[in-house]
Amino acid sequence: xxxxxxxxxxxxxxxxxxxxxxxxxxxxxxxxxxxxxxxxxxxxxxxxxxxxxxxxxxxxxxxxxxxxxxxxxxxxxxxxxxxxxxxxxxxxxxxxxxxxxxxxxxxxxxxxxxxxxxxxxxxxxxxxxxxxxxxxxxxxxxxxxxxxxxxxxxxxxxxxxxxxxxxxxxxxxxxxxxxxxxxxxxxxxxxxxxxxxxxxxxxxxxxxxxxxxxxxxxxxxxxxxxxxxxxxxxxxxxxxxxxxxxxxxxxxxxxxxxxxxxxxxxxxxxxxxxxxxxxxxxxxxxxxx
Ligand SMILES: [Zn+2]
Numbered sequence: 621x622x623x624x625x626x627x628x629x630x631x632x633x634x635x636x637x638x639x640x641x642x643x644x645x646x647x648x649x650x651x652x653x654x655x656x657x658x659x660x661x662x663x664x665x666x667x668x669x670x671x672x673x674x675x676x677x678x679x680x681x682x683x684x685x686x687x688x689x690x691x692x693x694x695x696x697x698x699x700x701x702x703x704x705x706x707x708x709x710x711x712x713x714x715x716x717x718x719x720x721x722x723x724x725x726x727x728x729x730x731x732x733x734x735x736x737x738x739x740x741x742x743x744x745x746x747x748x749x750x751x752x753x754x755x756x757x758x759x760x761x762x763x764x765x766x767x768x769x770x771x772x773x774x775x776x777x778x779x780x781x782x783x784x785x786x787x788x789x790x791x792x793x794x795x796x797x798x799x800x801x802x803x804x805x806x807x808x809x810x811x812x813x814x815x816x817x818x819x820x821x822x823x824x825x826x827x828x829x830x831x832x833x834x835x836x837x838x839x840x841x842x843x844x845x846x847x848x849x850x851x852x853x854x855x856x857x858x859x860x861x862x863x864x865x866x867x868x869x870x871x872x873x874x875x876x877x878x879x880x881x882x883x884x885x886x887x888x889x890x891x892x893x894x895x896x897x898x899x900x901x902x903x904x905x906x907x908x909x
Contacts, residue, residue: 625704627773627806628849629860629868630689633710636863637691638684640712641737646695648736649676656732656747657754675756676700676735688769688805698758701765705751711744712863719865748859769805773842778804780832780839787827787835794830794838795823796897803827804842810855810877813902815841817876822908823896848873876902 625633651657654669662668679695686692691710693700702710711726713719726744727734733745733754745752757765770786771778786803787794797803798812807815816823819841821834830838854860854868857878861867871878875885880893884904893902 623810623857623859624689624706624808625708625854625860626689626808626811627686627846628811628852628870629854630686630691630704630806631850632853632862632868634684634686634691636866637710637712637743640714640863641681641693641741641743642683643681644737644739644741645680646676646678646735646737649673649733651733651754653732653747653750656745656750656752659755672754672756681737687766688772688801689808690766692762698756699762701753701755701757702745703753705747705749705753707749707859708745708747708752709859709861710863711746711861711865713742713744715740717864720867721865723865743863769801770803771805773804773806773846778839780836783839784830784832784835787830790827792827793824793897794821794827795899795901797827798842799897799899806846807842809899809901810857810874811845811849813877814845814875817903817908818845820908822905823901823903825909876904878902 651669651673654665657669657672658665659668675698679697682694682696684691684693689703691702713726724746730748731744731746735743737743771782783804787797790797795812795816798807819834819837821838849855849870852868852870852873853862855870856867857871876891879891880902881890884891884907887904887906889904889906891902891904893900895901
């Protein structure tokens with residue numbers, strides 16, 4: 621299953637991790653898989669990894685932010701940007717605090733980055749498929765790094781009008797346009813399917829064909845679904861755990877995603893699954909037009 625952490629999972633990680641690591645100093649940093657730190661392809665990736673680790677050691681973590689599906693650790697000099705790729709996980713272990721479950725036992729062979737912080741707190745980055753990315757950004761580099769991303773769904777700038785402008789004239793399906801991050805950032809396959817169901821829009825509808833009434837519904841659904849998913853601490857279908865090894869609970873509230881053949885919660889007809897924008901897409905042919 622090609623699932624990656626989406627906005628609600630990354631936001632949940634940010635909230636839990638910030639409580640445990642903000643204000644602490646990175647005393648030691650080690651990275652086992654250099655390619656996670658590579659920003660360009662070179663024959664030997666180790667110098668890039670060494671440079672990242674050198675910049676992290678001794679830095680104080682001031683706070684954590686999120687941009688779309690990226691987690692940003694603000695340091696007293698520069699920042700560390702983490703993208704979890706497909707299977708990335710961040711765990712924090714604080715002396716005297718018991719994680720919610722003992723799995724995985726840390727560090728294991730999939731634990732690639734270890735940060736030892738003041739107060740004997742440890743942060744583990746674990747990633748079975750190793751598609752994650754770790755980047756150190758100097759002050760002033762952030763804008764260019766995130767240039768490809770559209771609006772943040774909870775920002776003041778994200779309105780039915782800006783959504784309309786982003787979709788205007790587009791022939792691509794609304795599903796593809798929501799997945800590609802250029803119009804609005806943070807949604808992936810699970811939440812796009814849920815959002816389109818809630819706004820009663822068929823996933824293959826060309827973005828430029830949506831009426832302003834449907835765009836208003838779509839805008840509201842994006843915020844509602846994401847807000848609810850954050851409240852339930854994300855969706856755990858396979859790899860997602862929060863930094864305390866806790867599962868999310870939004871998987872019990874999904875209305876269409878992963879429910880192929882089950883009755884639609886609105887009309888009772890079976891949920892179908894087909895391929896739209898090269899992704900398995902779950903929807904109700906009767907409710908979504
Ligand atoms: Zn239906």
